[in-house]
Amino acid sequence: MCFRFKSKIIAISSVVEGPTAKAYAIEICKKFSNERIKGIFVRSRKVFAPVEEIVGRKFVKSDSIGKNILFFFDCHIVIRVHLMMYGVIHVYKADEPLLKPMDRVRLMLIGDSRKIVIYNAPIVEIGLRDQVLGRLKTELGPDPLSDEWDEERVYENITKFREEKIGIVLLNQSVIAGIGNILRNEILFRVGVNxxxxxxxxxxxxxxxxxxxxxxxxxxxxxxxxxxxxxxDILRVYNRFSSICEICGHPIKFYRQKPINRKTFVCENCQR
Ligand SMILES: [Zn+2]
Known part of the structure; x- marks a missing residue:
């Protein structure tokens, strides 16, 4: 996954977790602020609002909620993008040719001086701002990178799942929004919980x-x-195949946690 600005490609990550989505949103704000939309191209079944109304409007900001990246304009329409594993966002100068073939493009927003192109993203939704935000608010738990982070609500959300494994509950986006596989492994290692x-x-x-x-x-x-x-720099267990625990020297075990089948790394001595 990468960002492309001018001729520079900045590696982001292979998997989008909340912080990656937020980093994308921050970069898009910087590179696309004050652009007025001159054209839009979208390839998606999730178009629930008149796309053409975005044309002529100003891009206001981009932000993230959990793993979703949102584009706001000075109108009542919002665009929601979820990159999952394969989505990529490039920002080009308006007259610059695209780096990838057009059939990979899911969304293109053409501004005065720049254009944003989203390739391969599995979800591109265009809808009414209040509806989309309202739904995300209901579906998603608090986002640790948002001002509305609410520890009490997260505590309630976690303890609703008494019979479930904590390793699985942490990936549930209705519990905490934005936690992906890297973060859940690292959180549980820090806390010493299996x-x-x-x-x-x-x-x-x-x-x-x-x-x-x-x-x-x-x-x-x-x-x-x-x-x-x-x-x-922050990975103490994730992807540390055949290494030893930096706290106690025991081998770090790798397996796929059932039934979600996600990569799991654990020090069975420190994580009880
Ligand atoms: Zn250990």
């Missing part, structure tokens, strides 16, 4: 620590993204 533990078996202190690190690690992850650095 992903197989059931929520009902966790102490309140352990749950509070999980909530603390959900925010703290999201913040650190975003900071690295903004600085254009690799997130390796």
């Amino acid at each position: 992903p197989e533990r059931k929520v009902g078996d966790l102490s309140p202190e352990e749950i509070h620590k999980i909530i603390y690190y959900a925010k703290e690690l999201s913040r650190q992850y975003l900071e690295l993204k903004i600085q254009g650095k690799r997130i390796k």
